[in-house]
Amino acid sequence: MNGLIQFLTKIQTFNLLTITKVELKSPIKEDGNKPAYSLAHETHYYDSFTYKSEIRVLKDMALIDLLSLTDTSLKREYEQLKKLKERFKLIWTNFHQYYGELKAKYPSNFIFSIQLDYLFIVNNLQSDYKDIYIGDEFVESLHDTLKIRDKFLSELVSEVDEILNPRETFEEWMVKQENQPEQVEDATAKLPPKIPYNPDAGRPKFNRQYIDDFLQLIRTYFSEEHFNQLGALIKAEEQPANQMIFNGNSNKLADAFKQLYEANLIVGCNKAELEKWILKNFLYSNGDKVNEYSEGWLSAIISSDTKVCKSPILEVRMKDKVPFLVPTVRNKKNSKY
Template sequence: MQHLKEFLTRIQTFDLRIIEDDIHMEWGTNEKKHVKVYDISHQTQYYDSFSYRSELRVLKDMAFIDLIALDKERIKLQLEELAKVRERFKEFWRNYHDHHSEMTQVYERHFVFSVNLEYLFIVNGLQSTNAEIEVSSKFAEDLGESVKLREKFLRELIYATETAIKPKRSEAEFKEWLDAEREKREAATAETTNETIITPKSETPDVSETAAVQEAVTEPELSQEQLAAGKLVGYYPTFKEGAAGQLFDLLKTYFVPEEHAALEKLLLDDEAPASPLLFRGSATQLADAFKQLKEANLIVGCRMSDLERWIAPKFLYLSPQSQPRELPEDYLNGLMSGTKRPCKSPILKIERKEDKFFIVPASRNKK
């Protein structure tokens, strides 16, 4: 289990460096000062840090070999421990989104302590706030990117291990089970409401279009068995009639014209793009847009976590440095599933007049 130990230690260890840089120190001015700042760019997948990504990938592959050499019961125990580590990353994202914004250029020295990084993980090189080591906006962004990368390989390890111990089903057995689970879901949801909306073509192969039922505002608690079934059967976002078209008309201004056709197919026909679409705005703006629609019941047929899972592989966003960045599930979870609204500059608002709804621009701020 040496490789698993090395992998878990590596993804939970943050090696901060101290460098000198010119950064903004005061709000409302473009003046910069030459100061000492924290740096973690060497533990991201950007800049010249490709070796770190490769190192984590190799450690992850070796950790998987350690795991599959165990018996099934011990593998399950190890998966429980891996789930605890993943939950630690989720807690980091909740803290991070409370104290970080793409609009922020000036950070307090206690930012690292505010997100509880030193409590959740091993942090080398961190000094007290009296040491006059500043936190730059670049460091705040790089810290998030570093966590995304670590979390990515942890998710891959968990998924590969779970897949390896699943009982094998024949094609006929799997289809029979899948159909039965869908029927159970439809029967259960049909008891709560009579309002139905036709679901767009599912991403699940060989599954016909079904009727999705508008869910209550409060999301139901699901058992572990139901959650596992939900991941395979698929809870897909269903737009209320007219919502997808209005959302497309608003969102398309944030994408290059070459991506408009793919965006329209995604929103109106649930046809996933061949590659992620680049939203030319912030992550919080995109997440807030979908969250508003979900909370207004203009997106139904899924839980918020399912919507996050649906969004993650389909979109990228622009960092403050105008670089494409990924949207992992747990990162989105911190933005969408909490009660707070991290977005300081939303791009839309939803207005209702009698029995009609309108998705209208709330801001023209875009990159």
């Protein structure tokens, strides 16, 4: 089980570096004599391009180890992996609570406030934390490395879940409908039954009365091509050829969908299914690069009660028990979005 151990150790260990002002990509405006924490070596934030590949390989090795287990042992490991996923959801909730979209500097106790040291292993954490500068470079790097770890943990959990609870594909369902084979006792009879195919299960349904208003409010956040694809997806459930890019702070789009869901303007799915739908269909760009959403990150926004979006795109308000969409005033510092 060495592969599984290496993977789980890697995604739960944060190796902080302490660097000087000169080494920072974004120079410190104040507290110039203080050292600063860095995690850029574990992300794509600047110059590190191997960390993500390393985590991916370790995830594949972990899966190979799990495939060698008996059903009972595999189920036991699966439950432990789900507990770890819950810890990632908690760190995302804590992160969003203290994260600021426009902050350049964070409190010196930021790491302790989000409980990173409690939930995971944090190496090189200084006891005199007040002497360490924490700026937006570190927080964005932490955000990126958490996404990488969360992404591959979620993939591993999904792959194990598929082994324990195999899904019936649309093609398999069609063949079964055409042939209607008789029940035959054979070697496959001991396998767990496949979950039947349901094309509408978990698919968000938008209240048509509000679709045009919603689309107009978010139009400026998409290119014309992706905006047209978004309209087709929401109105006619036409799947886009590729993921659509939301041009803005990552939590704005998730917050908008969450508000629609909680006002019953999105139905036909639960919050977890809405998160998977966003994960499948959207990327985001904050101006310098295109990023993927992560399952735990979305869950911390949509499934928790924490208010994480400081400058939302819209608000859903009620008048005489009837909802209506209201655009919000954008922060001038973030007006490009």
